[in-house]
Amino acid sequence: MTSPQPHPPVTPQRLLDRLDDIGRRLARTPGALALLGLGSVGTDRHRLDEHSDLDFFVVVEDGAEPRFLEQLDWLEGAAPLAFSFANTADGRKALFEDGVYAEYAVFTVAALRSAAYPPARVVWRRPDAPEGLEVPARPLPRDGGDVAHQVSEALTNLLVGLHRDLRGERLAATRLVQVHAVDRVLRLAELAAEERGERGARQDAFAAERGVERAYPSLPLAAMVPGYDRNGPAARAVLDHVARHHREHVDPALRRAVEGLVAAVEEREAADAARATRSS
Template sequence: MVKAIQRMEKLAEKLKSYKDCQCLLGLGSMSQVRRADNYSDMDFFLIVKEGSKQSFLEDLKWLSVRPLVYIFKNTMDGYKVLFDDGVFAEFAVFTEKEIVDAHFTRGIVYYKTNDFDVSLVAPNNMPKKKVIDKNYHLNEALTNIYIGLNRLHRGEISSATTFIQNHAFDNILRLFDSIFKKLDDYFDPYVYERRIEFKYTEAADLLPKFRQGYDKNKESAHEMLKFLVENFEINPYLLDKINELLHI
């Protein structure tokens, strides 16, 4: 069994002895068991009774199903922690009133008390999947490349890398759906590129060409532009300007 899933199940058992714990909700890959593997993190929410939240945040004994070797309180509601066997966890603690306004995707209940209202963990604020606007992402990618190349020539290599190998790259990924067959319907509403290699296996060889590294922004931009020219109609004036920058 996947270690993180196994850890969630052990945690669920331990929480049964905590009278103020109402629900353990698995999120991310903890809610999509068939996708989880030994590289998966434990993402979860703990829902507790009113007045008990601070005690759960201040004393993590309830989490000690295995020794913790790293603890970082990254928000007012939760932590990032590492167990001694390498399992990483990120979690937040909410009261029943707070969970109503929380933003999260659909999860799996690993534990709940008999009187807990499960409708509280049916997400009301779940991010919606946006419709891909091909024209928008095409032109965003092109202008990202253009701006990035200008910054590269100015000597702003770090900013150029961000525009070309991050911003343009991300916009081009969103165009894959109109070109390649999608083999996996996994969708992360927060990070579009998650599992992109599994979604579009035909595009696997393109990814390293688009991201060749800090010292190869021109080469990365060239490959991106080549891909866009082969698959889309591009404004000829902008194309000429980008090509000029590529050949300076």
């Protein structure tokens, strides 16, 4: 059995070149109108590094969507594919043989105009294609709710999550305590940044967790996300952080309820650790 051959490292320039190659292939493919780069290969190229992938939209003539979703000659013409699958009705994920990874969607002009997406970069456009495709017609959805709303969401996530932990539903608890409640903490950090006039801090409009280590380095993320068997300390870290920064929005009765559950979960975790030590 032969071992897989290593491929050259993915570099920012190779990613940009690949996208340009895809644009050239589309230019020779009937039905294609434009290629739009998104994210780090779009308008945020300052973020492009060796861990980036290709995110793009292919804009096509009316009725041409199936041809570009089902026949991948225009994509394989840029470089051989190792894997591809349809992950949505209008999009695919693909891995090239040389390690470049791509996620893309295919839209008609009308469908693109009805979609919400961040500002894009025109990589290629057919001369008769409409101008301004890179500018979204619809605003991106925002995570609704003011500071008081986010605080209450975070603490009720803790409340329900800790009850599930005590019931033995550890995974469900971990998601509520270390994912959903932490998402509310990230939104609170965004709201604070917006109040300071620091708009546009979010790296990815659809994923609040992207780039938070750089955007909010003071967040105690390691304490709030310590792992599957540490929901007690995780909940305590989230509660302490929220209470310290947003005390005026923390309901005292809700805080007491969460504190009592944290103590119960930490007691159970300590007992589990003691049993594991005795049995080892």
